[in-house]
Amino acid sequence: MTRTSAPGVRVKDLTVVYKTPAGELPALGGVSLSLAPGTITGIVGESGSGKSTLALSLLNAVQPPGRIKEGSVEIDGLGNVVELTGEELRRARGRQVGYVFQAAQNSLNPLKTVGKQLLDLGRSHDFDDLPALLKDARALLGRMGLDGGRVLDSYQHELSGGMRQRVGIMFALVLNAHLVVLDEPTTALDMITQAAILKIVRDVHHERGLTTLIITHDMGVAAEVTDSLAVMYGGRVVEHGPTTEVLGSPRHPYTKGLIRAIPRLSGDIDEARALPGRPPTLGTIPKQGCVFRERCPMRIAVCDTVDPEPVTRDARTVACHAVGRPATPIVPKEYV
């Protein structure tokens, strides 16, 4: 197996639309995002924010009625994924980009043992040395604290939720992909299992030299493992920067509100505040102006008409009219 280094990813002006009776509605409205090679990036957002659509775009796997309308997804060693088709695309998936699907616990074939499914995967990618593939899989499972031999001989119903999730991660890594996308890797898992899985994700990331993208709705999960954090809302990345900075001194009013709405174990619990209003759905995303303005405490006149451009300043990107100006002092103290 060839050892390639961690690839970088550059998403540019990506627009994905879904065809509905009301016309084509944008799930992603011109998203730009870079994943630095060798980092763990987290995308947090609520349902309907477009985070899963963005993750699927990395595989060029947006399913109809959705389609990538414009923009590009450049992955080092692969080129522009949006332009890949057919056989080329099929080979890239799994080999170069590993994907752990949402509810990976339920995405195994119930009629085949894990080992059989692994052999299928190997054959579909023309692996000659299938015993070596099995050996790699056993080693990976062993690395994650499982008895590899036993797991490969098991059907999915013989494994617990946490074990299936680890099997999902094994499938994403076994073909030696160096870009790994995990969509909600710990949803529906218990706290202790979640902590164990997150530790595995972090350890494997460092050991194998990966570029990792984690999609989650849980700020805590993102905070625990990521180096860099992007916050999505209404099909846009509204804030992106180093995780500790985004959490410690959030700039976008949505990020601020979201962090404030998390009950925590430290600090004064009564400072937690709910965010007013509710997130937009595909049909209710405003056609013009800022997507967050209805819930925003910092709304100004321009928000109604102009969609704020993302502005990057000292490695932090924020798309907001009210904080985009250097003149506005940011007082993070309130949230520290």
Add this chain to the structure above:
Amino acid sequence: MITASGITKTYKQRGNMLGARAVPALRGVDFTIEKGGAVTFIGESGCGKTTLGRIVAGLETYDSGDIVIDGTPMSSLKPRHRQPFFRRIQLIHQDPYSALNPTRTIHQTLAAPLALRAKQTGRGKAWMEERARELLALVGIDPGYVLPRYPHQLSGGMRQRVVIARALTVDPEVLVADESVSMIDVSLRLGVLALLKDLRERLDVSVLFITHDIATARYIGGDGELYVIYRGQVVESGPTERVISGPVHPYTQSLLSAIPVLHGVERPGPERVVPTEALNEAHSDTGCLFARRCPFRTDRCEAELPALVSDGEQAHACLHPQRRNVIPVEAVA
């Protein structure tokens, strides 16, 4: 006031060729819910916390022990005479997407229990209409908008509020909230939690809160009691803030250590505890139930089942109790 003592429940799996198997869900649980108080049960899935909630709401039977509601032991009553007691305890379901009948408008959903209530108290249709509006306003949604609509036309947060309003139609004294926000969008969760907290204050209802997320327990019942359940047994209990800031049982410490740290806002606790193994129902029932996973186990733990001992406020079932600093601390700017 509700007092439960020594509640046990064992699920029997039907026999196959290997014979029948008994799965103990609760192994003798005691607790008290004061009027207007808040009691939280936390634990991993499969620890018996949902079963306990259903037993308290009268939706599930128990094998032994007793529930005493305002001085009346339920074991002394025939099942049909228990109903007026259990009516005062209402369960808020976990999943607002399946808890409402999709073929009924919210108006119809609320009208059914309200009609029952109107009959009991000798009031008419006008009262029902007014009460429905009043309850929806109480849970923070616009009655004019919601009443004629079907559940699929509402967001998850709104549906959960409707479910709470429906539970309130019968003027309950206790609300049992089982993971009531886990299916709702993150930015809306705190709103629903704040509502439950507010109802406690305004209507003086007690809340029995069942969750795996200790931080939400802290928000809703910070002044109440916390019970940590492991494989059907209470392993630690006490005032919520006290247990969270000073847990002595390694299982409580593991749960608290597993909560993600918001790096940048807080720093991890210095003595985080990680279990040595994953939860396995097949683990032996002799000795301490947590022994196999416990990083601090001794030979004694594998032989002896520790009893719940209390210092008057905080109780624990551990042979080697030791306070550890596991929860995150606020980062200083």
